[in-house]
Amino acid sequence: VAAGCAPKSAAPGGDSAQSGNQKEYVVGTDASYAPFESVDSKTQQVVGFDIDVVKAIAEKEGMKVKFVNTPWDGIFAALNNGERDFLVSAITITDERKKTMDFSDKYFEATQMIVSKDGSVKTLNDLKGKKIGVQNGTTGDTIVTDFLGKDYKGIKRYDSMPLALEALKNGDVDVAVGDNGVVIDYVKNNKADNLHTAIDPKFPKEYYGLAVKKGNTELLNKLNDGIKKINEDGTYKKIYDKYFGQ
Ligand code: ARG
Structure with a gap:
């Protein structure tokens, strides 16, 4: 079978690396979340920390993967209806989400971060009376909405x-709240704007996981095995340092 001609799903029991018609796993990601996932302006390829992590896992597990840029709104629906095999998207593992999907072992620790122009907003309490920008349906949205x-x-x-x-930037909101890694990256790339960041000590630790359709334990086991392997052999650390080392 020529490359690219493989049928969409592998023959029964045949989705191993050795199989001629190797299954290609479709990975959904909202690639507007640098440095975790974004579209490279030159190559138009999806790149980032998450992408490197999944590629490394796939290599260990002999899996073929294809990334498909998927808007955050609808990313979980695309998993549920089978359009995507799994998701990597800086997705925080939450009890609420666990009701409708399964998560791999955690592969990254994060927390929410407040970013403002003047630095006057440092805590959840300071958000009172302010206009706040969040990404719809994210943990940042949930934390702010639960509080206010x-x-x-x-x-x-x-x-x-x-x-x-x-x-x-435009002044349409007074502050934005989002994942620390993304906020830090933005502030670094927009130095001229002189933005200020803060973390309320009350913001919980969040852990990113890969999401699979509920009950897909076969895939989940593969992904967890891959996560374990890249942690053990130093691959994960290399990727981490590439994006977050100084
Ligand atoms: N960690 C946050 C959450 O799970 C935000 C994730 C947003 N990811 C993205 N690629 N836009 O809700």
């Missing part, structure tokens, strides 16, 4: 994190 209440009018929910950060 569903009826609080000042929460602006954007389809992507870059849109929330742009709103901060």
Whole structure:
């Protein structure tokens, strides 16, 4: 079978690396989340920490993977209806999400971060009375909404994190709240804007996991085995240092 001609799903019991019609796993990712996942402006390829982690796991497990850029809104639906085999998207493992999907072992620790122009907003409490930009349906959205209440009018929910950060730049919102890695990356790349960051000590630790369709233990076991292997042989550390080392 010529490359690219493999049928969509492997023959029964035949999705091993040796198989002629090797299954290609379709990996959904909202690639607007540098440095975890973004589209390289030159090559148009999806790149980033998450992408390198999944490629490394796939190599260990003899899996063929294809990344498909998938808007955050609808990313879980695409997993559920089988359009994607698994997701990598800086996805925080939460009890709520565990009801509708299964998660791999954690592969990254994160927390929420507040970013503002003047640095006056440092805690959840300081958010009161402010206009706040978040990415719709993320843990940042949940934390802010839980604290200020569903009826609080000042929460602006954007389809992507870059849109929330742009709103901060334009003055459409006073602050933005998002995952620390992404906020730090943005602040670093927009030095001229002189942005200030803060973490409320009350923000919980969050852990990223790969998401598979509920009950897909075969794939989950493979991914967990890969995560274990890249941790043990130093591959994970290399990738981590490439993106987060100084
Ligand atoms: N960690 C946060 C969450 O799981 C934000 C993830 C957003 N990821 C993305 N690629 N846009 O809710």
